[in-house]
Amino acid sequence: MTEELLRMRGITKSFPGVTALREVELSVRRGEIHGVCGENGAGKSTLMKILSGVHPHGSYDGEIEFDGRPRAFTGIRDSEAVGIVIIHQELALVPQLSIAENLFLGNEKARRGVIDWNRTNHAAQRHLRRVGLRENPTTAAGELGVGKQQLVEIAKALSKQVRLLILDEPTAALNDDDSAHLLGLLRGLREDGITCVVISHKLNEITAIADTVTILRDGRTVETLDVAVDAVTEERLIAGMVGRDLEHRFPPRDPVAPGEEVLRIEDWTVHSPANPDRRVVDRATLSLREGEVVGLAGLMGAGRTELAMSVFGRSFGVNVSGRVLKHGREIDVRTVRSAIRNGIAYVSEDRKRYGLNLVADVKRNVSAAGLGSLARGGWVDEHEEFRVAQRFRDRLRIKAPDVLAPTHTLSGGNQQKVVLAKWMFTEPEVLILDEPTRGVDVGAKYEIYTIVNSLAAQGKAVLVISSELPELLGLCDRIYALSAGRITGELSRAEATQERLMHLMTQEVGS
Amino acid sequence: MSLDVEPRSGVDAPLGTPRRSRINLRQSGIYVAFALIVVLFAILTNGKLLQPGNISNIVVQNSYVLILAIGMMLVIISGHIDLSVGSVVAVTGAICAVLTVNLGLPWWLAVLATLGAGALIGAAQGYWIAYFGIPAFIVTLGGMLVFRALTLTVLGNQGIGPFPNEIGTLANGFTGGYLGNVGLGPLGGADVVSLLAGILVVAGFATAQWRSRQARRGYGQAVDPVPLFAAKILFAAVVVLFVVVQLARFHNLPWVLVLLAVLALGYSLMASRTVFGRHVYAVGGNLQAATLSGVRVKPVTFWVFVNMGVLAALAGVIFAGRLNQAGPTAGNAFELDAIAAAFIGGAAVQGGVGKVVGAITGGLIMGVINNGMSLISAPSENVMLVKGLILLVAVAFDIWTKRRSGTVRLS
Numbered sequence: 059m060t061e062e063l064l065r066m067r068g069i070t071k072s073f074p075g076v077t078a079l080r081e082v083e084l085s086v087r088r089g090e091i092h093g094v095c096g097e098n099g100a101g102k103s104t105l106m107k108i109l110s111g112v113h114p115h116g117s118y119d120g121e122i123e124f125d126g127r128p129r130a131f132t133g134i135r136d137s138e139a140v141g142i143v144i145i146h147q148e149l150a151l152v153p154q155l156s157i158a159e160n161l162f163l164g165n166e167k168a169r170r171g172v173i174d175w176n177r178t179n180h181a182a183q184r185h186l187r188r189v190g191l192r193e194n195p196t197t198a199a200g201e202l203g204v205g206k207q208q209l210v211e212i213a214k215a216l217s218k219q220v221r222l223l224i225l226d227e228p229t230a231a232l233n234d235d236d237s238a239h240l241l242g243l244l245r246g247l248r249e250d251g252i253t254c255v256v257i258s259h260k261l262n263e264i265t266a267i268a269d270t271v272t273i274l275r276d277g278r279t280v281e282t283l284d285v286a287v288d289a290v291t292e293e294r295l296i297a298g299m300v301g302r303d304l305e306h307r308f309p310p311r312d313p314v315a316p317g318e319e320v321l322r323i324e325d326w327t328v329h330s331p332a333n334p335d336r337r338v339v340d341r342a343t344l345s346l347r348e349g350e351v352v353g354l355a356g357l358m359g360a361g362r363t364e365l366a367m368s369v370f371g372r373s374f375g376v377n378v379s380g381r382v383l384k385h386g387r388e389i390d391v392r393t394v395r396s397a398i399r400n401g402i403a404y405v406s407e408d409r410k411r412y413g414l415n416l417v418a419d420v421k422r423n424v425s426a427a428g429l430g431s432l433a434r435g436g437w438v439d440e441h442e443e444f445r446v447a448q449r450f451r452d453r454l455r456i457k458a459p460d461v462l463a464p465t466h467t468l469s470g471g472n473q474q475k476v477v478l479a480k481w482m483f484t485e486p487e488v489l490i491l492d493e494p495t496r497g498v499d500v501g502a503k504y505e506i507y508t509i510v511n512s513l514a515a516q517g518k519a520v521l522v523i524s525s526e527l528p529e530l531l532g533l534c535d536r537i538y539a540l541s542a543g544r545i546t547g548e549l550s551r552a553e554a555t556q557e558r559l560m561h562l563m564t565q566e567v568g569s
Numbered sequence: 570m571s572l573d574v575e576p577r578s579g580v581d582a583p584l585g586t587p588r589r590s591r592i593n594l595r596q597s598g599i600y601v602a603f604a605l606i607v608v609l610f611a612i613l614t615n616g617k618l619l620q621p622g623n624i625s626n627i628v629v630q631n632s633y634v635l636i637l638a639i640g641m642m643l644v645i646i647s648g649h650i651d652l653s654v655g656s657v658v659a660v661t662g663a664i665c666a667v668l669t670v671n672l673g674l675p676w677w678l679a680v681l682a683t684l685g686a687g688a689l690i691g692a693a694q695g696y697w698i699a700y701f702g703i704p705a706f707i708v709t710l711g712g713m714l715v716f717r718a719l720t721l722t723v724l725g726n727q728g729i730g731p732f733p734n735e736i737g738t739l740a741n742g743f744t745g746g747y748l749g750n751v752g753l754g755p756l757g758g759a760d761v762v763s764l765l766a767g768i769l770v771v772a773g774f775a776t777a778q779w780r781s782r783q784a785r786r787g788y789g790q791a792v793d794p795v796p797l798f799a800a801k802i803l804f805a806a807v808v809v810l811f812v813v814v815q816l817a818r819f820h821n822l823p824w825v826l827v828l829l830a831v832l833a834l835g836y837s838l839m840a841s842r843t844v845f846g847r848h849v850y851a852v853g854g855n856l857q858a859a860t861l862s863g864v865r866v867k868p869v870t871f872w873v874f875v876n877m878g879v880l881a882a883l884a885g886v887i888f889a890g891r892l893n894q895a896g897p898t899a900g901n902a903f904e905l906d907a908i909a910a911a912f913i914g915g916a917a918v919q920g921g922v923g924k925v926v927g928a929i930t931g932g933l934i935m936g937v938i939n940n941g942m943s944l945i946s947a948p949s950e951n952v953m954l955v956k957g958l959i960l961l962v963a964v965a966f967d968i969w970t971k972r973r974s975g976t977v978r979l980s
Contacts, residue, residue, distance in 0.1 A: 460790055
């Protein structure tokens with residue numbers, strides 16, 4: 059039996075109202091590439107944050123053993139000191155600094171506080187050669203493409219005498235060539251005796267390079283597969299990731315005869331503001347009907363939010379093209395105001411950043427988007443505003459001492475209901491709900507599902523974007539799958555299964 | 570101590586936090602602090618602080634800072650800052666002087682034109698901030714230098730004056746004794762108009778508070794119990810009537826006080842009751858959320874700065890009128906007083922929070938400290954020291970209460 063480098067035992071981690079991890083086990087052998095997979099929200103990132111000390115010892119239950127000794131990391135510095143380095147999905151390079159400066163940031167090659175540039179650049183060159191990056195160390199990191207930045211990050215890890223390298227979705231933003239190079243590099247590192255943990259949604263990559271795969275689901279370890287022993291195929295992984303437990307987490311939803319088409323998005327193309335050549339949404343066409351709850355499934359980075367926000371007043375992206383039709387007539391959605399006026403509402407995935415004015419009270423948040431209807435000649439009817447807020451509080455069962463409570467004092471689920479109330483008050487015909495239950499506890503989730511059902515019952519068209527496939531299956535009449543900006547399929551409630559969706563969502567689309 | 574004052578029906582059981590915690594320190598602390606400071610200086614100065622002439626002085630001497638503080642409060646609520654107001658006071662004072670003294674325009678036309686100039690100045694800065702996206706700190710830092718330079722260009726090294734009498738009266742003068750005097754026994758004669766105005770203000774305040782209390786009860790909201798409510802009204806009434814009686818015994822009401830009262834009321838209503846005012850809070854509270862709620866954030870920011878320009882011009886006219894000449898150093902460091910007033914008065918550093926009344930209270934706190942310390946002949950460096958520390962303590966208190974309330978989560 060090969061010796062273990064890392065063992066995490068019985069890891070349990072709770073956030074207010076949510077248990078993110080429950081008794082998770084992870085065991086990594088010396089010198090292997092260990093894949094970790096699971097749906098969004100399965101707990102992968104939380105687990106890695108615990109391992110790297112971002113969630114310090116004491117904030118979780120369970121034990122970490124590294125290199126045969128129990129460890130209690132209280133910060134990233136502790137874990138890096140023993141050779142654990144994590145490379146996050148969002149790269150953490152300072153774009154204005156040179157490659158060499160980035161490599162040794164926080165770890166400068168200096169003598170009495172004065173940086174020795176010769177030594178810095180030489181050492182940088184050596185590390186860059188190791189990862190196969192032929193760039194001048196004095197080049198600014200921001201001038202490199204994402205793939206090369208990724209390599210700089212790995213070089214940075216190597217410069218820290220890394221023993222366990224953790225990569226979170228390393229190829230999510232890379233094209234095929236860069237991905238292939240990266241995977242080759244990881245194999246090379248394995249030869250050099252560096253142990254890697256790779257978190258990835260791209261199951262074909264996991265099956266291609268991993269020696270062992272651990273699957274997480276809903277904050278638990280489902281199983282650990284050994285590639286040498288088990289037959290690890292993508293199907294096998296998907297089966298493990300999605301599980302089969304769809305209990306009574308959803309209010310009953312009777313299939314309804316869909317009404318007329320309310321909204322149609324046609325040939326919608328959006329380019330990335332960071333990289334105007336890249337299409338984040340690629341000729342997407344979807345249609346929403348009266349009284350229908352439609353799902354939009356896709357992995358992180360597939361372009362779900364980008365699609366929604368670009369439709370809602372061009373709030374995302376550049377070079378947006380395509381048409382939006384309501385009841386067959388093209389409408390103007392170029393500004394948020396015109397989108398609202400045309401009966402579209404968008405509940406964003408990040409309520410704290412995009413949804414709420416946290417310092418303001420419930421009442422003012424509820425009225426924020428529909429203030430015009432409460433005002434006459436520019437003056438707000440405060441009494442009516444009060445009544446409106448109170449009505450929504452009672453109807454959506456928002457738990458707040460009263461409508462004058464500041465929204466930052468509410469729990470996630472109640473904050474989400476405030477955002478829903480804000481948009482319901484604008485009396486839209488189409489609601490786009492982006493991750494409506496993110497960071498919301500189970501009970502509040504059920505209530506939110508009930509709200510969604512009642513909106514549909516009122517004849518509204520609802521588009522639900524979610525990373526949680528069970529949620530889409532439990533809630534929607536019809537589901538679109540999005541992969542790399544393209545609609546790769548459309549399944550009715552009867553046809554849809556997690557497996558089929560996952561296949562569509564991971565489907566490679568040639569450019 | 571937790572007491573549910575009004576029973577509320579048809580609602581989920583209230584959560585574990587004591588309701589009374591929402592008489593919140595952050596909102597009312599400022600008024601308590603103000604009262605304490607007044608009492609402290611009244612004792613230190615053997616009552617001189619509250620003499621009729623001195624109260625009048627405090628109002629007149631601080632009027633321009635208070636006017637600036639109103640505008641600054643809105644700027645800070647919207648999430649910005651304006652460093653240029655001191656220089657704008659100077660340049661608009663100079664413009665007013667040129668229009669009246671050099672060009673001989675009638676006083677009212679000159680004042681209107683000066684306010685217009687202030688609006689243009691605000692629009693110029695607001696354009697760069699709102700539509701061009703340059704941080705307000707930079708734009709107004711530039712404005713601070715530019716408008717000071719323009720002042721010096723117009724005035725050279727000397728002042729222009731004297732102003733027409735009307736402008737002096739607006740800045741320094743008092744309302745006439747239109748209805749004569751009335752004897753107040755041992756207090757001597759007092760102006761009837763002033764007393765009536767005071768009574769009117771108290772009555773208006775009490776009525777407004779009562780109606781809002783009734784309305785809230787109607788929605789099943791918790792309200793203060795009657796004794797507490799009455800005590801608050803009574804306290805406010807005593808304070809207002811005391812000030813008015815003292816003023817009435819002195820020289821009647823200063824015109825700037827009338828002006829300030831109108832501005833305070835008008836801007837308070839504007840901030841809390843109009844769509845524009847709400848949008849200012851929304852933009853400062855969360856710019857992205859406001860944008861995604863359909864608020865036109867750029868025009869909102871723009872008009873906040875236009876408004877600041879107009880108020881700065883008004884302060885410029887009053888300051889110049891008070892000195893009876895427009896001088897090249899007018900308005901020096903006024904921006905700092907205005908900003909300090911807003912923050913002492915409860916503005917949040919990140920924006921989105923604050924009240925017009927708070928800014929005025931903050932300005933008065935500094936005014937009373939200035940005045941009180943000069944009455945006990947404290948050296949000016951000590952005045953600065955105290956004001957600096959008060960500012961620090963006020964903002965530290967704000968952040969402390971926020972951090973504390975941030976940890977309170979209801980689930």
